[in-house]
Amino acid sequence: SQKIEQNSEALNIQEGKTATLTCNYTNYSPAYLQWYRQDPGRGPVFLLLIRENEKEKRKERLKVTFDTTLKQSLFHITASQPADSATYLCALDDSWGKLQFGAGTQVVVTP
Amino acid sequence: EPEVTQTPSHQVTQMGQEVILRCVPISNHLYFYWYRQILGQKVEFLVSFYNNEISEKSEIFDDQFSVERPDGSNFTLKIRSTKLEDSAMYFCASRRDRVNTEAFFGQGTRLTVV
Numbered sequence: 001s002q003k004i005e006q007n008s009e010a011l012n013i014q015e016g017k018t019a020t021l022t023c024n025y026t027n028y029s030p031a032y033l034q035w036y037r038q039d040p041g042r043g044p045v046f047l048l049l050i051r052e053n054e055k056e057k058r059k060e061r062l063k064v065t066f067d068t069t070l071k072q073s074l075f076h077i078t079a080s081q082p083a084d085s086a087t088y089l090c091a092l093d094d095s096w097g098k099l100q101f102g103a104g105t106q107v108v109v110t111p
Numbered sequence: 112e113p114e115v116t117q118t119p120s121h122q123v124t125q126m127g128q129e130v131i132l133r134c135v136p137i138s139n140h141l142y143f144y145w146y147r148q149i150l151g152q153k154v155e156f157l158v159s160f161y162n163n164e165i166s167e168k169s170e171i172f173d174d175q176f177s178v179e180r181p182d183g184s185n186f187t188l189k190i191r192s193t194k195l196e197d198s199a200m201y202f203c204a205s206r207r208d209r210v211n212t213e214a215f216f217g218q219g220t221r222l223t224v225v
Contacts, residue, residue, distance in 0.1 A: 032211060043115075043202050043216035044154060051211070089154065097142050097209040098167055101154040 002027045006090055006102035013109055019077040021105045023090030026071060028100075032093035033066050033073050037086045038104065044089055048075075080109045113137040117203050117217035124193055124224055132188045132220045134203030143186045144204040144214065145178065147171070154202065160186065161209070193224045 005024045013019045023033070031052050036044035050057045050066045050073070057064050063076040077084050087106045091099040116135045124130050136143050145157040158168040160178055177189045186205075190197055200221050204214045 034213065036216075038154075041200075041219075041221075043204075043218050044214075045216070046213035049211070049213060093210070095210045096167060097144070097159050097161075097206060098156050099144075099146075099154075099204075099214060100156065103153040 002100065004028075004090060004092060004100060004102040006088075007105045008103060010106040010108055013080055013107065015081060015109055015111050017080055019080050019084070019107050019109070021075040021077075021088055021090075021107070023073040023075070023102055024071060025092060028071070028092055028094075029068070030092040031095040033064075034091045034093055034099065035062075035064055035073075035075050036089040036091060036101075038089055039086050044091075044101075047088075049093075077107070080107075082109045082111055085109045113215070115203055115205055115215050115217035117201075117220050119220060120218065121221045122223070124222070126195055126224055127192050130190050130193055130222065132190075132201050132203075132222070134186045134188075134217055135184055136186055136203065136205035137207075137215055138184070140205035140207050140215070142166075142206040142209050143178075143180070144206075145188045146202045146204060146216075147199040148202065148219075149199045157188075157201075190222075193222075195224050198222055198224045 003026045034049045035047045038044045065074045087104040089104045090102040143160040148154045159166045200219045203217045
């Protein structure tokens with residue numbers, strides 16, 4: 001069966017450092033992969049989308065990579081700030097429009 | 112900035128009662144979705160809707176669930192006879208295109224079945 005795995009342990013990081021989150025998947029060949037941010041009690045908010053033929057995508061302090069051979073995506077937050085504290089969700093996009101989410105990784109940035 | 116709006120933000124209902132969760136997707140979007148998130152768990156796909164019909168549904172979306180777009184702007188999720196295990200956060204989402212676009216999520220309706 002299809003599985004999407006994200007680090008279940010919270011990532012505690014000092015302000016200014018780079019946070020790196022991992023998303024691994026099995027039994028799946030997504031055309032696109034997306035990353036969302038979710039704050040407690042709120043809906044997911046879109047951050048980045050990367051296509052299967054793209055290796056890397058950047059947006060401001062965010063960077064995502066997508067390795068379809070390893071079946072893995074890495075999500076980086078550079079120069080992290082306390083306001084970046086949230087849960088980050090990886091979502092596989094099957095080109096039929098449905099998103100399949102991982103369980104998310106909580107990031108805590110301390111001053 | 113355009114947004115997806117959901118009402119109510121919180122609904123408490125007795126087991127066995129019917130509930131209707133309402134959503135107003137972004138106006139020029141064509142693809143609509145419902146997801147749910149049980150407390151502490153991941154966001155799960157329920158159903159997708161396009162051109163006034165269901166395009167895909169998950170195993171969770173059984174005969175107790177239905178969706179409707181009654182008037183061209185609202186998008187509703189009905190649960191006919193709620194169960195305790197239906198307690199969750201329900202998110203509506205919309206997308207401009209089926210592929211290669213972001214999904215916009217509403218703030219959710221927290222459904223509590225007692």
